[in-house]
Amino acid sequence: MIVDRINRATRRVPAWPIYIVAVAIAGFQFYQGLTGALGPEPINALEREYGELALKLLIAGLVITPLRTFTGVNLIKYRRAIGLSAFFFATAHLAVWAFLDVRAWSRVIEEIIKRPYVTIGMAAFVLLIPLAVTSNKASIRAMGANWRKLHKLTYPAVLLGGIHYVWLVKGWPAEPFIYLAVIIALLAVRFKPFRFQRARA
Numbered sequence: 001m002i003v004d005r006i007n008r009a010t011r012r013v014p015a016w017p018i019y020i021v022a023v024a025i026a027g028f029q030f031y032q033g034l035t036g037a038l039g040p041e042p043i044n045a046l047e048r049e050y051g052e053l054a055l056k057l058l059i060a061g062l063v064i065t066p067l068r069t070f071t072g073v074n075l076i077k078y079r080r081a082i083g084l085s086a087f088f089f090a091t092a093h094l095a096v097w098a099f100l101d102v103r104a105w106s107r108v109i110e111e112i113i114k115r116p117y118v119t120i121g122m123a124a125f126v127l128l129i130p131l132a133v134t135s136n137k138a139s140i141r142a143m144g145a146n147w148r149k150l151h152k153l154t155y156p157a158v159l160l161g162g163i164h165y166v167w168l169v170k171g172w173p174a175e176p177f178i179y180l181a182v183i184i185a186l187l188a189v190r191f192k193p194f195r196f197q198r199a200r201a
């Protein structure tokens with residue numbers, strides 16, 4: 001069966017190349033910004049590229065559990081690398097915004113307080129910090145059951161990331177709403193009544 005084949009293949013394919021690909025993509029996009037390949041506003045374009053990749057990877061991390069529940073495809077071993085890569089892009093997104101776009105600490109603080117979409121982005125980022133810091137074997141061992149509880153912070157973090165995107169766009173472009181709908185659907189399938197119905201089916 002195709003599911004068994006995929007699961008057998010994942011046993012052979014390690015997770016570490018995900019980190020290399022993430023750093024390579026970020027570096028390549030930075031280079032594109034330097035060489036003018038990102039258009040007339042490279043800083044803004046880079047900021048957006050990194051933000052979008054952070055959100056995509058956060059969503060990819062959310063897909064893994066329902067994918068196993070509903071199809072049997074087990075990609076759990078890649079979840080940490082995907083999550084840490086999401087954090088890496090969120091950090092790069094924040095760094096480009098703060099150091100290359102805004103470029104003054106007083107204004108960075110002011111923008112975080114004044115603009116609700118920036119406040120929400122910052123809240124999402126802050127929630128990701130303890131997750132990134134404890135994404136290692138020693139923390140998993142030391143924290144026991146609390147580790148699982150703490151890592152449920154992923155859910156509000158991704159939701160805030162989706163709201164941050166919807167809030168910042170002007171007009172009604174479809175893309176941010178599609179992201180938010182996907183996030184809400186992925187969070188909804190984690191609720192108990194839904195899982196119970198599936199188990200009965």
Ligand code: HEM
Pocket residue numbers: 044047048049051052053054055058090093094097112118121122123124125128157161162164165168
């Ligand atoms: C988990 C954390 C975050 C995620 C997933 C995220 C995601 C995104 C996404 C998807 C966009 C829109 C990209 C596009 O238009 O294609 C964006 C834009 C933006 N984000 Fe974030 N973001 C996060 C954290 C932050 C933080 C911490 C800040 C600043 C404190 C921030 C500031 C901004 C700004 C200013 C823009 C608008 C850029 C522009 O078009 O001028 N974000 N973000």
